[in-house]
Amino acid sequence: MSALSRFWDSDFAWDFRHSPVAVVSFLVALLLVLSAVFAPLIATMNPFVPANLNLMNGFTAPGVPNQFTNETFLLGTDDQGRDVYSTILYGMRISLFVGFAAVALGMIIGVTLGLIAGYFGGWTDAVIMRIADVQLTFPSILVAMLIFGVAKGITPVEYRDQLAIWVLILSIGLSDWVQFARVVRGATMVEKQKEYVQAARLIGRGALPILTRHILPNVLSPVLVIATISLALAIIAEATLSFLGVGAPSTQPSLGTLIRIGQGFLFSGEWWILFFPSVTLLALALSVNLLGDWLRDALNPKLK
Amino acid sequence: MLRLTACTAALLILSGAAFAEKFSWAGTTDPQTMDPHAVNSAPVLGFLNNVYEGLVRRGKDMAVEPALAASWEAIDGGAGWRFTLREGVKFHDGSDFTAEDVLFSYERGSSEEADVRSWFAPVSEVKVVDDYTIDFLTSAPNPLFPDSIANFMIMDSGWAEANNTTRPDKEAGNYATLNANGTGAFMLANRQPGLTTTLTPFGGWWDTAEHNITEATFTPIENPATSVAALLSGDVDMINPVPIQDADRVDQRDGTKVIRGIEARVIMLGFGHDHDTLKYTSDAGDPNPFLDVRVREAVAKAVNVDAILQTIMRGSAESVSQLVSPAMRGYSTAKADRPAYDVEGAKALLAEAGYADGFSFGLKCPNDRYLNDEAVCQAVTSMLAQIGITAELDAMPVQNYWPELREDNFDMYLLGWSPGTFDHEHPIRFLVSTPNEEKKLGSWNFGGFSNARVDELLPAIQSEIDETKRQAMIDEVTEIYQSEHAYVTMYVQPLVWGTRDNIELTQRPDNFFLLRWVTVN
Numbered sequence A: 001m002s003a004l005s006r007f008w009d010s011d012f013a014w015d016f017r018h019s020p021v022a023v024v025s026f027l028v029a030l031l032l033v034l035s036a037v038f039a040p041l042i043a044t045m046n047p048f049v050p051a052n053l054n055l056m057n058g059f060t061a062p063g064v065p066n067q068f069t070n071e072t073f074l075l076g077t078d079d080q081g082r083d084v085y086s087t088i089l090y091g092m093r094i095s096l097f098v099g100f101a102a103v104a105l106g107m108i109i110g111v112t113l114g115l116i117a118g119y120f121g122g123w124t125d126a127v128i129m130r131i132a133d134v135q136l137t138f139p140s141i142l143v144a145m146l147i148f149g150v151a152k153g154i155t156p157v158e159y160r161d162q163l164a165i166w167v168l169i170l171s172i173g174l175s176d177w178v179q180f181a182r183v184v185r186g187a188t189m190v191e192k193q194k195e196y197v198q199a200a201r202l203i204g205r206g207a208l209p210i211l212t213r214h215i216l217p218n219v220l221s222p223v224l225v226i227a228t229i230s231l232a233l234a235i236i237a238e239a240t241l242s243f244l245g246v247g248a249p250s251t252q253p254s255l256g257t258l259i260r261i262g263q264g265f266l267f268s269g270e271w272w273i274l275f276f277p278s279v280t281l282l283a284l285a286l287s288v289n290l291l292g293d294w295l296r297d298a299l300n301p302k303l304k
Numbered sequence B: 001m002l003r004l005t006a007c008t009a010a011l012l013i014l015s016g017a018a019f020a021e022k023f024s025w026a027g028t029t030d031p032q033t034m035d036p037h038a039v040n041s042a043p044v045l046g047f048l049n050n051v052y053e054g055l056v057r058r059g060k061d062m063a064v065e066p067a068l069a070a071s072w073e074a075i076d077g078g079a080g081w082r083f084t085l086r087e088g089v090k091f092h093d094g095s096d097f098t099a100e101d102v103l104f105s106y107e108r109g110s111s112e113e114a115d116v117r118s119w120f121a122p123v124s125e126v127k128v129v130d131d132y133t134i135d136f137l138t139s140a141p142n143p144l145f146p147d148s149i150a151n152f153m154i155m156d157s158g159w160a161e162a163n164n165t166t167r168p169d170k171e172a173g174n175y176a177t178l179n180a181n182g183t184g185a186f187m188l189a190n191r192q193p194g195l196t197t198t199l200t201p202f203g204g205w206w207d208t209a210e211h212n213i214t215e216a217t218f219t220p221i222e223n224p225a226t227s228v229a230a231l232l233s234g235d236v237d238m239i240n241p242v243p244i245q246d247a248d249r250v251d252q253r254d255g256t257k258v259i260r261g262i263e264a265r266v267i268m269l270g271f272g273h274d275h276d277t278l279k280y281t282s283d284a285g286d287p288n289p290f291l292d293v294r295v296r297e298a299v300a301k302a303v304n305v306d307a308i309l310q311t312i313m314r315g316s317a318e319s320v321s322q323l324v325s326p327a328m329r330g331y332s333t334a335k336a337d338r339p340a341y342d343v344e345g346a347k348a349l350l351a352e353a354g355y356a357d358g359f360s361f362g363l364k365c366p367n368d369r370y371l372n373d374e375a376v377c378q379a380v381t382s383m384l385a386q387i388g389i390t391a392e393l394d395a396m397p398v399q400n401y402w403p404e405l406r407e408d409n410f411d412m413y414l415l416g417w418s419p420g421t422f423d424h425e426h427p428i429r430f431l432v433s434t435p436n437e438e439k440k441l442g443s444w445n446f447g448g449f450s451n452a453r454v455d456e457l458l459p460a461i462q463s464e465i466d467e468t469k470r471q472a473m474i475d476e477v478t479e480i481y482q483s484e485h486a487y488v489t490m491y492v493q494p495l496v497w498g499t500r501d502n503i504e505l506t507q508r509p510d511n512f513f514l515l516r517w518v519t520v521n
Helices: A003-009 A011-017 A020-037 A084-120 A122-137 A140-154 A157-175 A177-191 A195-202 A207-243 A255-263 A272-299 B002-019 B042-048 B099-109 B157-162 B224-232 B244-252 B293-302 B305-310 B343-352 B373-386 B398-406 B425-432 B452-463 B467-483
Strands: B022-027 B056-058 B064-066 B069-075 B080-085 B123-130 B133-138 B186-192 B196-201 B215-220 B238-240 B256-271 B360-366 B390-396 B412-417 B487-500
Touching (some): A011 A020, A011 A272, A084 A207, A084 A255, A084 A272, A140 A157, A140 A207, A157 A177, A177 A207, B080 B123, B099 B123, B099 B133, B099 B157, B224 B244, B244 B487, B293 B343, B373 B390, B373 B412, B412 B425, B425 B452, B452 B467
Parallel strands (some): B022 B238, B360 B390, B360 B412
Antiparallel strands (some): B186 B196, B196 B215, B238 B487, B256 B487
């Protein structure tokens, strides 16, 4: 029996097949992720190479030939003549990259600190968890803006645009490690009382192998759920920061930057510049979020 | 019964509000300072014209008319101008206006610390004759001098000394940065930089008030879409500018209207003429390609001004070939042609100059100063990319922008210029003359363009009384800066103001908004 068919027959897969919401949101998320990954192949142009643009194509409505150049664009163009369809594909790449990287960063920090706090207890636990509590009292978007502001202040102007994406990842990642730490700490405290951990201790294994080989695999399923939901939140946090003008620069726009640009044309009739990036962001965040919800139910039989 | 009383009370409150003619307006840029001599920029001077006054002022048609000077006459032999001051004028704090205040303001405005000092370049000496007579002596006959000082605003000498602000301070600021004591129709009641500025009418103003405002509040709103929303919802009575893309909608809506005009402001690209090397991008440190006139000409040919006008400016601006618009005095009709859009020609020029493979450089741009400034810079970036040169765009708010330009931090930059005197001589003096601190020339010539013949012609233009000879010299200067491609002039910016229907006001072509002509109906 191959691993694949074993997986197909598992409870988990059965549950997935019988949840229409999960299937649909998985397909939507997969489609969006794939189109972002393969953006250079399916986009009509790279809209962020200035040489590709023709200003006379500016403000072309979706599906209507431009009055000067007679070119047609599926989702229209913005003020600079960039094809909105292509900007969305390229923008989604930045949004997803920042989202995944920020969650990975938050997860690494959170899981490590959570394991340490839960396993060692005492003052180590107290210090880590108080830091977490303090951070929880700030809205995470505020923490992200603070980190972003400081990082922007200390980077030289010439490198600001190149570094903006990494600073964005850092600021979102550092603001959402707390969720991971709290969940992992709780689970670790339960696991460390169990016989298999005590047995490992009795045979003289050190703290590090016990944490990584024994406890970690058993606390990962809640982490997976949080990671999925965090991904949706990180994508939205990134869009919020970029919308406020402190995130991705307009040379490397994310969906949030595109929405900020489109907002300037909302009142003047060029609705498509705002509408399509917004709908894409909605679809992306919603599908990932629904998937996370389903995953939480599937991995926690008590909720059924 | 109770309901009826409540209704009456509400009606009374409403009608009360209608009688108190409070007026509020919004603009993109907050005036940087309340000091009339610290910053020579239209948002500051336009705003302060409500609070301070000059010896002369401009009327609704831009014609110069008496203000603090009741009359003026040329001193025999072209030695200068004698101003007879208006008697009985009071400053906002009640002190009297005399010739001493004019002398003090001249010393303050022409001092090393003042940004407006170049206005006084032609002045050799100022002499107080008596309390209400003052002479401005010029080094050469200067027929346009009274026209050139409409924005030279008079500050009370006693007030300035008492508050230790006898010199302007542009960077750190001092008492006059946040407070004002002028003779104008409005007094500064409350100043919160970046948030709100409130003006109240000055009861002791020497002139008869045409307006009916009891309180005026200015709020800077950086985001154009937000300011349109504020106008439509009635939060503000007037906005300047209305984003071009929203103008039609604001005009068609009940309750609001749009007032359009052509501004005197020319939008152009400038180069670092005195930079030996490029300052930005991976090519930083390489010899500056813009030192070669063929490269500058290539840029002029690569910029498709018509495309910018048709899309970004939505057909409401006009292209321009020189530093002033055709409506200005001294416009050179002989030099009216702009280099034609010609990508192949531009590429050929680059190849000839040895840059067939292109290069990259830094383009600086404001993002809250001119209409759609950042979008225009982006468009320029993609047009230059068509001829193989890569511009790295850095757009920033205007309060960071001027310091960057003053520190020479650019390879190419965007600039808008509106001649305060409505004469071609003004941009020649500010933008084309070789920068010279001592002579107060070329103070906005950031790139340091320098041409000996222009420097020689400028004093002659300033003192020439014969129109034909003067125009011939201006034509020659125009020929020089056009053939040298000192600047790439692009278009004249349109004026688009939005108001509520119950507001009557006057739009002056210099984009100054004067409260003394506002009526709230």
